[in-house]
Amino acid sequence: MEAEKKVIAAAQRGDIDALTALVAGGANINEQDERGWTALHWSAGKGDLQVIKFLLEHQADMTLTGQDNRTPLMVAQAASNRDAGSLIASAEKAKGVWQDARQSKPYCKACYWRDITRYPHWPSSGSGEEPLTDADTIVYLHQDFTVTKSVWRDENVIFKNITPEWIRFCESELKFAIPADLV
Numbered sequence: 001m002e003a004e005k006k007v008i009a010a011a012q013r014g015d016i017d018a019l020t021a022l023v024a025g026g027a028n029i030n031e032q033d034e035r036g037w038t039a040l041h042w043s044a045g046k047g048d049l050q051v052i053k054f055l056l057e058h059q060a061d062m063t064l065t066g067q068d069n070r071t072p073l074m075v076a077q078a079a080s081n082r083d084a085g086s087l088i089a090s091a092e093k094a095k096g097v098w099q100d101a102r103q104s105k106p107y108c109k110a111c112y113w114r115d116i117t118r119y120p121h122w123p124s125s126g127s128g129e130e131p132l133t134d135a136d137t138i139v140y141l142h143q144d145f146t147v148t149k150s151v152w153r154d155e156n157v158i159f160k161n162i163t164p165e166w167i168r169f170c171e172s173e174l175k176f177a178i179p180a181d182l183v
Contacts, residue, residue: 005033007039008031008042011040011055012042012046014050019054029060036066037066037075038060038072040072040088043072043084044072044073044076052087062095062097072088073085073092106142107143107179108142110138111139111147113134119169123159132149141176144162145162145170
């Protein structure tokens with residue numbers, strides 16, 4: 001095995017003793033494999049809390065991304081490893097590098113027009129654009145709770161009167177929530 005891949009291999013095995021020896025010997029804790037993944041990426045994907053804690057205590061870089069542009073936190077979230085994700089997110093926050101995925105990753109949900117307009121305070125006239133009349137028309141509810149005719153948040157805006165009542169309607173009636181792997 002290449003010397004520069006030993007940290008990743010030890011992390012994949014969950015071998016803390018080998019990781020301890022490698023770090024003591026000056027191994028690069030942030031080595032990257034052919035995908036650009038580090039030992040922290042692999043441990044996050046497996047949800048190996050013991051290895052994640054070790055790597056974080058030894059200054060593993062939480063911000064490195066692989067060729068897939070994912071950080072270890074994103075890998076943990078995609079693998080539904082909530083405890084691993086929480087541990088890494090806490091470490092990111094402590095270092096001041098955590099980013100709210102709701103701000104950095106746009107999200108919208110496709111909804112039927114008929115469902116959106118069940119909102120009791122839906123305006124009778126739109127924003128001056130041609131009104132939608134087909135109940136089966138798809139519109140898009142965005143993370144900032146605006147509604148558009150397009151997947152692009154600022155394009156063809158239909159509704160932008162965001163109130164606490166509207167937000168409650170979206171969350172309770174439309175079951176709108178940003179997926180856990182984005183948060």
